[in-house]
Amino acid sequence: MIVKLLLMNMLVILQHQMEWIMLLMNKLVILQHQMNWIMLMLHVVEKRRMEMRLRYGTQMNMEAWLGSIKMKNMKIVREEGTSFPYILIS
Structure with a gap:
């Protein structure tokens, strides 16, 4: 009887x-799913940073290319919802 109770207790513990x-x-x-989400978010952030660098570089090249145009005709514009200013030539 005691052995049976001990075995039952061991089974419960197991x-x-x-x-x-x-x-x-x-x-x-x-945790694995959370890591996947974090990696995805980091990927999105890095992609946006790369787009920002490309866009900024394009803007700087454009300013150099348009150097012959008078600066008074150029103004930097930032529209609502955009993260970058761009050059407007009037």
């Missing part, structure tokens, strides 16, 4: 340990 292991595995899966 069951709880298995539940803990499953919870830890679920946490690892959640």
